[in-house]
Amino acid sequence: MAPDEKKAPYTVQIGPVHxxxxxxxxxxxxxxxEQVKTVDFAPGQTHRGIEWMGMRRNPVxxxxxxxxxxxxxxxxxxxxxxxxxxxIAEIQVPERADYIRSILHEFERIxxxxxxxxxxAHELGFDSLLHLTWRVREQAMDVIENLTGNxxxxxxxxxxxxxxxxxxxxxxxxxxxxxxxxxxxxxxxxLFLEDRTIAxxxxxxxxLTRKDAIELCTVGPTARASGVNVDLRQDYPYAxxxxxxxxxxxxxxxxxxxxxxxxxxIVVRLLEVGQSCQIIRQCLSEIPAGPITAEEKLAKLxxxxxxxxxxxxxxxxxPRGECLHYVRMDGKDxxxxxKVKASSxxxxxxxxxxxxxxxxxxxxxxxxxxxxxxxxxxxxxVVQDGIRTxxxxxxxxxxxxxKTRRLQR
Amino acid sequence: xxxxSSFNRSLWVxxxxxxxxxxxxxxxxxxxxxxxxxxxxxxxxxxxxRHADVMLITGPVVHKMKDRxxxxxxxxxxxxxxxxxxxxxxxxxxxxDSYNLEGPVxxxxxxxxxVPGCPPRPEAIIHGVVTALAKLERLQGERA
Numbered sequence: 001m002a003p004d005e006k007k008a009p010y011t012v013q014i015g016p017v018h019x020x021x022x023x024x025x026x027x028x029x030x031x032x033x034e035q036v037k038t039v040d041f042a043p044g045q046t047h048r049g050i051e052w053m054g055m056r057r058n059p060v061x062x063x064x065x066x067x068x069x070x071x072x073x074x075x076x077x078x079x080x081x082x083x084x085x086x087x088i089a090e091i092q093v094p095e096r097a098d099y100i101r102s103i104l105h106e107f108e109r110i111x112x113x114x115x116x117x118x119x120x121a122h123e124l125g126f127d128s129l130l131h132l133t134w135r136v137r138e139q140a141m142d143v144i145e146n147l148t149g150n151x152x153x154x155x156x157x158x159x160x161x162x163x164x165x166x167x168x169x170x171x172x173x174x175x176x177x178x179x180x181x182x183x184x185x186x187x188x189x190x191l192f193l194e195d196r197t198i199a200x201x202x203x204x205x206x207x208l209t210r211k212d213a214i215e216l217c218t219v220g221p222t223a224r225a226s227g228v229n230v231d232l233r234q235d236y237p238y239a240x241x242x243x244x245x246x247x248x249x250x251x252x253x254x255x256x257x258x259x260x261x262x263x264x265x266i267v268v269r270l271l272e273v274g275q276s277c278q279i280i281r282q283c284l285s286e287i288p289a290g291p292i293t294a295e296e297k298l299a300k301l302x303x304x305x306x307x308x309x310x311x312x313x314x315x316x317x318x319p320r321g322e323c324l325h326y327v328r329m330d331g332k333d334x335x336x337x338x339k340v341k342a343s344s345x346x347x348x349x350x351x352x353x354x355x356x357x358x359x360x361x362x363x364x365x366x367x368x369x370x371x372x373x374x375x376x377x378x379x380x381x382v383v384q385d386g387i388r389t390x391x392x393x394x395x396x397x398x399x400x401x402x403k404t405r406r407l408q409r
Numbered sequence: 410x411x412x413x414s415s416f417n418r419s420l421w422v423x424x425x426x427x428x429x430x431x432x433x434x435x436x437x438x439x440x441x442x443x444x445x446x447x448x449x450x451x452x453x454x455x456x457x458x459r460h461a462d463v464m465l466i467t468g469p470v471v472h473k474m475k476d477r478x479x480x481x482x483x484x485x486x487x488x489x490x491x492x493x494x495x496x497x498x499x500x501x502x503x504x505x506d507s508y509n510l511e512g513p514v515x516x517x518x519x520x521x522x523x524v525p526g527c528p529p530r531p532e533a534i535i536h537g538v539v540t541a542l543a544k545l546e547r548l549q550g551e552r553a
Contacts, residue, residue: 048428048471049507056506068503071432071528115435118442134442141439152432152528397456 009037012360027367034359039352054338059085059159059305060298062338066325067153069340072115075101075108076318077325077340078157083238083314084327085159085335089304091294095240097161099287102240103174104147104156105316106276106283110181111140112319113269113276116371117192120266123364124201125401129191136184143177146170160301161293171284178277185274192266200407202263206354206366209260216353219346220321221268222370224250226260232317244282249275262369269371306333318343320371344370361403419451420538420545423461423485427478427514429468432528433495437465440531447535458484463541465534466520469497469504470511482518488548490541492522494534499523 012029030037050069054062059081066077079101086093114137121129141151147166148154156162166174192198208218213226223230231248233241249271251257251264258264295301311328321343328337347370354366424437441447441454455461458481470478482491491514496502498514514520521544524537 047473047509048469048504049509050504053504053507065503068430068432068497068527071430071435074432131443134439135444138439138442138444151530152435153430 029355029360029363031360034361036355036358036360036363039355041348041351051338051340055334055336058302058333059335060302062335063158064155066340067155070342071152072112073108073318073320073323073342074152074154075105075157076316076323077342078155079105079239080314080316080323080325081327081338082157082159083316084312084325085305085308085314085329086294087312087314088310088327088329089159089308091160091304093161093294094291095288096165096290097292097294098240099283100162100164100166100292101157102244103166103280103283103287104144104154104162105239106280107140107144107147109276109319110273111137111144112371113273114140116269116319116368117188117266119368120262120365121192123368123397123400124198125397125404126195126198132191133188136181139177139180143174146173158293158301159305160295161291163293165292166287174280174284178281181273181277185270185277188273189270192270193263197404197408198266199263201362201365201404202261202266204259204261205362206262206358206369207260208350208354210258212353213260213350216349217346218321218350220318220343221265221272222321222347222350224248225258225264225268227252227258230322232315232322236315238314238316240283243286244279246275246279262365265369302333305329307331311337320344321346347371359403361399364397364400419453420462420542421453421455421460422463422465422538423455423458423481424465424467425458425478425481427466427468427474427498428471428510429495429497433467436528436531437467437494437534440534445531445535447538452535452538458482459486461485461489462545463490463492463538465492465494466498466514466518467494469501469507470514470517471509472511475511475517478514478517488545490521490545491518492524492537492541493520494524494529494537496525496527499525502527 009030009032012031026042028040050065054065057065063078063081066081067074069077114133118130118133118137121127121133144154145151147170148156148164156164208222208226210227213223213228218226218228219230227250229248229250231246232238233246234248249268251267254267254271295304308329309331311326314325314327316323323343324341326337326339327335330336350370351367355363358366426434458464464482464485466478493499493514497504500513501510504510511517522537522541524533526533
């Protein structure tokens with residue numbers, strides 16, 4: 001082979017069959033040896049036209065449609081849409097409803113971050129940790145089921161309030177769950193952060209600099225791990241967060257420095273689990289009595305929404321970052337415009353600087369590190385010197401596990 | 410087509426997202442983790458359709474995924490079963506009037522077991538796999 005042919009980059013494709021990804025993505029990597037030279041990706045493989053459907057339904061129906069935008073961020077999308085509609089229709093949400101919304105919002109964050117921690121552990125080949133985190137996650141799911149009636153797609157938030165109250169008998173259940181997590185957090189931090197192998201795989205891997213994070217408009221834990229102090233709960237409080245003391249969690253608070261790598265993203269997410277526990281506890285102690293919805297009768301609520309005219313934006317800090325719903329109502333049953341910007345949408349571009357210069361074996365953990373819910377079955381086709389071989393996700397996972405073993409030696 | 414004896418005891422499951430909201434995915438992964446632990450019955454999630462006996466499909470089939478679904482289905486070795494998880498794969502669910510759907514899963518490939526719910530609970534998914542197992546045994550009995 002001529003020397004210049006050796007230099008020619010070859011192409012690796014990943015996707016789009018991504019069973020666990022809410023937006024199946026097709027990646028195209030230009031590789032030089034083991035190193036990623038350039039990255040490109042094409043999202044939009046599960047486009048269902050939700051906004052189009054929403055513009056043909058009324059706000060009460062849309063709330064349940066927004067639940068199904070993403071199975072993990074049920075409260076986030078419903079809350080964000082409701083906030084927008086409430087601003088247009090000038091509906092005053094009762095304080096108690098705001099607190100219940102915040103409690104559920106934080107439980108969602110706990111289960112989402114634990115889910116992510118398990119996926120990250122799996123990508124590193126640490127499957128026992130995956131099973132540990134998912135086992136403890138079930139406890140949060142039990143509490144969510146107890147409070148809302150559903151494990152996923154809660155259907156609890158309604159325009160003008162919430163659909164179910166938290167009874168005093170339910171407080172001990174929440175309290176038990178919180179104290180378990182607070183006790184467990186130390187163990188999880190220890191398992192993830194003191195582990196030599198995880199440090200070796202994640203430290204200085206998939207770096208996103210502060211400058212890149214700001215320029216690419218990264219949001220949520222991905223931005224905070226790069227040292228950007230953004231958190232909607234602190235910057236633009238909604239629901240009950242105005243009364244609560246929420247400060248953005250940055251990696252330097254825990255380890256004294258910011259690298260902007262995968263390790264820092266683990267730090268931020270795990271610490272946020274502890275922060276969520278504190279917020280829920282504070283909410284429970286300060287929750288005021290009163291009604292849980294501004295308008296109980298759905299027909300009346302619809303009549304109010306039908307009269308509403310104007311436009312508004314609902315912004316919510318999702319587990320993955322800022323989620324934004326833009327709604328415009330023109331005095332009709334259904335909104336004339338509805339635009340959703342989910343948090344992963346802002347974060348996807350950060351893959352490009354993160355993946356550049358990294359190895360194939362690092363792709364799974366870096367792709368997972370922004371929490372796009374990627375976990376299961378990727379298929380990879382490698383085109384090398386014109387010969388096409390197919391790598392399964394298992395092969396990719398094996399490469400990742402082998403690298404872990406290599407580093408352990 | 411004769412089923413071999415090892416097939417009776419362990420079903421390997423492959424999971425395909427044809428445009429789902431992620432809710433069913435989470436419940437499928439929750440199903441394979443320690444609380445429910447179906448691995449003690451040999452039920453295991455695998456990463457390649459070529460290794461799988463059962464395909465779990467979540468979500469309605471969107472335009473872009475139709476061709477991929479057919480290709481993945483063709484890659485699975487016989488005998489194979491298809492399970493449709495969640496309301497939107499069965500009927501379209503909340504997405505019934507979307508312009509981007511190829512229709513419910515059974516209009517694209519044949520489905521053997523339907524698990525309703527939005528999303529179905531892990532217990533329901535395990536029940537679905539057990540139903541699939543019973544169907545396989547019946548098929549085997551008819552052929553024996």
